[in-house]
Amino acid sequence: MSEEEHAPEQNSLGKENFAPIEEILEGEHTGEEVKIRGWVHRTRDIGNMVFLNVRDPSGVVQTTIASDEFEEEKFEDLKDLLVESSLKVKGEVAKDERAPGGYEIRASEAEIVHASDDFPIHEDQSVEHLLDNRHLWLRSRRMRDILNVRSTVFEGIHEFFRDEGYEEFHSPILTPVACEGGATLFPVEYFDDQVYLTQSWQLYAEAAIFGMGDIYTIAPSFRAEKSRTPRHLTEYWHAEVEGLWHDLDDIIDLGEGLVLHLVEKVLEKNREELKNLDVDLEYLEDLEGPFPIITYEEAVSKLQDEGMDVSYGEDFGVPEEKKLTSLFDKPVFVTHYPKEIKAFYMKRDEEDESKVLGYDLMVPHVGELIGGSVRETKVESLERRLEEGGEDPSIYEWFLDTRRYGSVPHAGYGLGVERVLMWLCDLDHIRDAVPFPRTPNRYRP
RNA sequence: GCCGUCGUAGCUUAAUUGGCAGAGCACUCGGCUGUUAACCGAGCGGUUGGCGGUUCGAAUCCGCCCGACGGCGCCA
Numbered sequence A: 001m002s003e004e005e006h007a008p009e010q011n012s013l014g015k016e017n018f019a020p021i022e023e024i025l026e027g028e029h030t031g032e033e034v035k036i037r038g039w040v041h042r043t044r045d046i047g048n049m050v051f052l053n054v055r056d057p058s059g060v061v062q063t064t065i066a067s068d069e070f071e072e073e074k075f076e077d078l079k080d081l082l083v084e085s086s087l088k089v090k091g092e093v094a095k096d097e098r099a100p101g102g103y104e105i106r107a108s109e110a111e112i113v114h115a116s117d118d119f120p121i122h123e124d125q126s127v128e129h130l131l132d133n134r135h136l137w138l139r140s141r142r143m144r145d146i147l148n149v150r151s152t153v154f155e156g157i158h159e160f161f162r163d164e165g166y167e168e169f170h171s172p173i174l175t176p177v178a179c180e181g182g183a184t185l186f187p188v189e190y191f192d193d194q195v196y197l198t199q200s201w202q203l204y205a206e207a208a209i210f211g212m213g214d215i216y217t218i219a220p221s222f223r224a225e226k227s228r229t230p231r232h233l234t235e236y237w238h239a240e241v242e243g244l245w246h247d248l249d250d251i252i253d254l255g256e257g258l259v260l261h262l263v264e265k266v267l268e269k270n271r272e273e274l275k276n277l278d279v280d281l282e283y284l285e286d287l288e289g290p291f292p293i294i295t296y297e298e299a300v301s302k303l304q305d306e307g308m309d310v311s312y313g314e315d316f317g318v319p320e321e322k323k324l325t326s327l328f329d330k331p332v333f334v335t336h337y338p339k340e341i342k343a344f345y346m347k348r349d350e351e352d353e354s355k356v357l358g359y360d361l362m363v364p365h366v367g368e369l370i371g372g373s374v375r376e377t378k379v380e381s382l383e384r385r386l387e388e389g390g391e392d393p394s395i396y397e398w399f400l401d402t403r404r405y406g407s408v409p410h411a412g413y414g415l416g417v418e419r420v421l422m423w424l425c426d427l428d429h430i431r432d433a434v435p436f437p438r439t440p441n442r443y444r445p
Numbered sequence B: 001g002c003c004g005u006c007g008u009a010g011c012u013u014a015a016u017u018g019g020c021a022g023a024g025c026a027c028u029c030g031g032c033u034g035u036u037a038a039c040c041g042a043g044c045g046g047u048u049g050g051c052g053g054u055u056c057g058a059a060u061c062c063g064c065c066c067g068a069c070g071g072c073g074c075c076a
Helices: A021-025 A071-079 A127-132 A141-163 A204-214 A248-268 A269-277 A281-286 A297-306 A318-324 A380-387 A393-401 A417-425
Strands: A033-045 A049-056 A059-066 A085-095 A104-116 A185-189 A195-198 A214-222 A235-244 A293-295 A332-335 A352-354 A358-363 A367-374 A410-416
Touching: A021 A033, A021 A049, A021 A059, A021 A104, A033 A059, A033 A104, A033 A185, A033 A293, A049 A071, A049 A085, A059 A393, A071 A104, A141 A214, A141 A235, A141 A248, A141 A269, A141 A352, A141 A417, A195 A352, A204 A214, A204 A235, A204 A393, A204 A410, A204 A417, A235 A248, A235 A417, A248 A269, A248 A358, A248 A367, A248 A410, A248 A417, A269 A281, A297 A318, A318 A332, A318 A358, A318 A367, A367 A417, A380 A393, A410 A417
Parallel strands: A059 A104, A293 A332
Antiparallel strands: A033 A049, A033 A085, A049 A059, A085 A104, A185 A195, A214 A235, A235 A410, A332 A358, A358 A367, A367 A410
C-alpha cells in the first residue's frame, strides 16, 4: 500500500502517544512537549491570543494559542472554533498560576478534527432542555461521573454473585405471563398474538434452579405504571438472585452482603466521582453490617410511637418510609409483612399464616432498594392466592409444574440497580442514574 | 389515576396586573497578547405552545386541547 492510500484521515499529529489530560493536571508532563485530543470546553479570545480549554474523558486543561505560533489562516480557524469542536493539540506543558487547574499547554501545532455547530447546551439550563438534549448532556462531567459509578456497580454485582458461587442465568424478555399483577405490563405484538415485556426474571429463575442451583442476573425489567415519582422508571435494570435451599436469613445475608460490596467497590474505584457529586463519603465509609432487622409489626408500632397515622395491614407510603428510614443510620430490613399486601409467590410464615417470609430493604430518600422472599412451594397455596388476586391459574401451569416435580425450599430477591445508584450518588431523581431514562412522559431521545 | 405549577428569541427570562413584546447568554461583524462565566462596540434573532372566545385593544382575562415539571398513589 502506498503512502497516499494509507489512512488519509490521519494527520500530522498522528493517532498515537496522546496524553490523558488528567496526567497533565497531575503534573506528570510539566516542561515536556505533549499531544492531547478532545473537545473545546470553553474559549476566550483576546485578539492575538486565544485560550481554548480542552476536555477529554479524564479532565479539562487550558491551551494557549498565540498568533505568532501559527500561520494566519490557521490561527483564524482556531480562533473561530465553537464549544465542543474536536481537535488535537501539540505543545509544551507549563505550570502556570494563571491557568485554571494550574497547568496549561502552549500550543505549537493544532489539528481541527471537526469544527462544531453552535452547541445547544450552555449554562443555566432547564431540566426539560437537558432531558431533550440528553444525547449531548452525556458529555457533562456530572453524567460522566454518574455513569462511571454505574459501570462499577454493574461490575460489583457480577463480581459479588460469582464470588459467592452463583451462576448467571437469563430469562426471556418477551413473556406470555405477568409476575406481579397483570395491569402493569407493556404489550408487544408477537405476529398474530400478544406477549409482554418482562417485569421480572424470577418465575423463570425458579424453574432454572432445579438444574443450575444458585443463580443471578442483571437484566432490564419493564413496568407500564404511570408512576410520577423521583424513583420510578418504566425501564430499569433489575439485579435478581434465586438461591436453592435458601431461607429468609440466607437472603437477608445475601442482600446485606451485596449492598456492602457495592459500597466498598465504588469507594475503591470512584472516589473522585463521588466527591464531584457531593456525596457524603463518611456515611459510605462508616457503613458496616449487620443492618437492623425489624418486623412489619414492629415498624408499625415504631411509626405509631412517632405519631404517624398508620394501622396494621396497610402498606407503607412515602411519608411512612421517610420516617422509618430516618430512625436508623443504616439501611433497614423490614420483614414479615401481612400476606395481603405482598405478591402471590411469597411463602407464609408457619408460625403465623397471616404473614409472609419476605422483606424490603429500605434506605433514606430512595425507599425500597431490595424486595426479597422465601417462595411458596405448595401448588394448592399458589393456586389459591392467584385466585384471590383475581388471576387465572391456568396461565401459570408451567410455573406450577415447578412445585409438582420434586418441589424444594428456595428464596430470592430483586434489587433496583438505578435505586442503588440514586442512593450511592445521592441523586434527586432516578432518571439521572441511567443514560437515556424512560418515564411515562418521556421516551426520547 | 389524582392534585398542583408552568409554557415569551437557540437557551435563561422581564413586561407596572388589559395599553408600543424588552434584556442577559449564545451566534455574526469589529477592537484588544494572560483570559478565568474575559471585556468593549454593533448586528441577527418573536405566529408570546395551539385553537376558539371576551374586548377599541390580549403574553396578560375565559374555555378546550397539547406539552413539560413537581407531589401523591402503585412499585424495584
